[in-house]
Amino acid sequence: MTDQNPDVLIVGGGIGGLSAAVALSRKGIRVRLYERATEFGEVGAGLQIAPNCTRILADYGLLDEVKSLGVLPKAMVMKDAVDSAELTRLDLEDLERKYGFPYMVIHRSDLHGTFLRAAQRLGVDLRTGMTATGYDNVTLPSGLSGARVTFADGSTDQAETVIAADGLHSVARGLLVDDEPVNSAYVAYRGAVPIDKVRENDVSETDVVVYIGPRCHFVQYPLRGGEMFNQVAVFESPKALAGEEEWGTPDELDQAFDGTCTQIQQGLPLMWRDKWWRMFDRDPIMTWVTGRIALLGDAAHPPLQYMAQGAIMAIEDGWVLAEHVAAQSATRDESGSGVDWDAALAAYEAVRPEHCRRVLSTGRVWGELWHLEGLARLQRNKVLRDRDTYDYTYTEWIYGPTALTSEQEPPLYPTFPLSSVEVDEPAEV
Numbered sequence: 001m002t003d004q005n006p007d008v009l010i011v012g013g014g015i016g017g018l019s020a021a022v023a024l025s026r027k028g029i030r031v032r033l034y035e036r037a038t039e040f041g042e043v044g045a046g047l048q049i050a051p052n053c054t055r056i057l058a059d060y061g062l063l064d065e066v067k068s069l070g071v072l073p074k075a076m077v078m079k080d081a082v083d084s085a086e087l088t089r090l091d092l093e094d095l096e097r098k099y100g101f102p103y104m105v106i107h108r109s110d111l112h113g114t115f116l117r118a119a120q121r122l123g124v125d126l127r128t129g130m131t132a133t134g135y136d137n138v139t140l141p142s143g144l145s146g147a148r149v150t151f152a153d154g155s156t157d158q159a160e161t162v163i164a165a166d167g168l169h170s171v172a173r174g175l176l177v178d179d180e181p182v183n184s185a186y187v188a189y190r191g192a193v194p195i196d197k198v199r200e201n202d203v204s205e206t207d208v209v210v211y212i213g214p215r216c217h218f219v220q221y222p223l224r225g226g227e228m229f230n231q232v233a234v235f236e237s238p239k240a241l242a243g244e245e246e247w248g249t250p251d252e253l254d255q256a257f258d259g260t261c262t263q264i265q266q267g268l269p270l271m272w273r274d275k276w277w278r279m280f281d282r283d284p285i286m287t288w289v290t291g292r293i294a295l296l297g298d299a300a301h302p303p304l305q306y307m308a309q310g311a312i313m314a315i316e317d318g319w320v321l322a323e324h325v326a327a328q329s330a331t332r333d334e335s336g337s338g339v340d341w342d343a344a345l346a347a348y349e350a351v352r353p354e355h356c357r358r359v360l361s362t363g364r365v366w367g368e369l370w371h372l373e374g375l376a377r378l379q380r381n382k383v384l385r386d387r388d389t390y391d392y393t394y395t396e397w398i399y400g401p402t403a404l405t406s407e408q409e410p411p412l413y414p415t416f417p418l419s420s421v422e423v424d425e426p427a428e429v
């Protein structure tokens with residue numbers, strides 16, 4: 001397929017761009033994908049993937065491969081970071097029965113690699129070392145409408161549609177909105193180590209455990225069939241709040257978790273200290289398409305990661321787009337793909353932005369809830385403790401089937417009227 005003109009150009013070879021390439025290629029669309037880095041890869045450690053993602057992986061025939069690389073945890077347990085008391089849990093085996101697909105954890109590079117291999121098998125034309133610097137809508141030599149990408153080396157390429165999956169700092173996003181990433185003042189440290197390194201610690205090798213605490217949280221779960229153990233430490237940076245340029249630095253890490261439980265103290269020395277991820281999102285936008293240029297993944301909707309849905313939303317975007325492209329396809333001829341791209345992109349834009357807006361907004365609220373201190377922390381703990389483990393009211397809109405139309409039931413937001421919750425304990429922390 002590499003010697004043929006592509007129907008679609010995708011910019012960005014992260015999980016969003018590669019999964020969209022797979023989704024479109026499966027529908028017979030010729031895809032060329034450009035990545036800025038000289039090699040494909042993912043930096044980071046673990047990723048949680050919920051049933052709304054594993055459902056799509058099953059549709060692509062990739063779920064068995066992903067299962068063989070990841071772990072199917074038994075439960076997601078939320079604990080208080082100060083006293084390690086359990087607050088609430090999701091029974092992930094029951095969740096799988098309910099939604100028909102598993103909740104998994106996987107190394108980022110393993111999920112990325114699965115999409116990369118699938119794209120190669122499907123004949124996606126993969127090009128690395130190419131940085132996109134500009135986008136225009138154009139008329140193609142065939143007379144069809146299309147879009148063009150300009151690269152840092154001065155070269156250009158064009159096709160009937162261009163998908164920009166170029167992440168948080170998307171160049172293409174500037175065509176649609178004049179905005180900047182929003183600094184949360186929180187920073188994430190990661191660390192994935194061989195499981196032997198934590199066997200002496202008080203850890204669960206079967207669960208995802210999230211410790212939530214005052215201005216911080218700490219996540220633990222097994223990876224790679226249980227051979228590795230992943231930890232994420234997230235905290236609010238005093239230096240960021242003070243407006244300092246160098247913030248989220250390792251000296252802040254230990255201070256942020258002062259006064260937290262033994263399990264976290266045992267885990268902190270294992271965090272990588274040479275790299276950290278400052279956490280930015282962007283305000284939601286409802287317009288993702290201009291002419292034949294469309295945003296996808298973090299370029300359209302970079303979230304704070306508290307809902308663990310960022311990569312999943314990117315994967316859903318590609319699946320929804322490909323379904324609409326297939327629905328708008330007629331016979332291919334010499335002039336082009338036969339797809340009514342305007343109709344397909346309009347359908348994509350009619351359904352995805354509202355769902356992603358809700359995830360982004362809920363993610364911000366969720367973060368505030370996790371990081372409460374004082375009386376509000378105790379009130380939150382009571383509300384979480386009172387939740388029935390098998391009450392899926394607040395997960396239905398996320399983990400249920402990915403919508404193809406905008407006529408979906410409005411989701412229920414988690415609402416916690418904390419101020420009226422009565423607690424007996426003293427609010428020391």
Ligand SMILES: Cc1cc2nc3c(=O)[nH]c(=O)nc-3n(C[C@H](O)[C@H](O)[C@H](O)COP(=O)(O)OP(=O)(O)OC[C@H]3O[C@@H](n4cnc5c(N)ncnc54)[C@H](O)[C@@H]3O)c2cc1C
Pocket residue numbers: 011012013014015016017034035036037046047048049130131132133165166167168169170171188232277296297298299302303305308309310311312313314
């Ligand atoms: C600490 C943390 C934990 C997270 N946990 C989860 C989780 O459990 N579950 C989940 O679903 N999500 C999670 N996320 C979110 C998830 O990582 C992102 O939402 C997801 O990786 C976005 O994928 P993407 O392909 O859209 O963007 P990116 O991964 O940013 O990929 C963009 C790609 O485009 C390339 N690129 C950029 N600019 C250009 C250019 N000009 N020209 C060419 N190429 C370019 C980049 O090199 C990159 O390869 C987490 C995020 C963080 C920070």
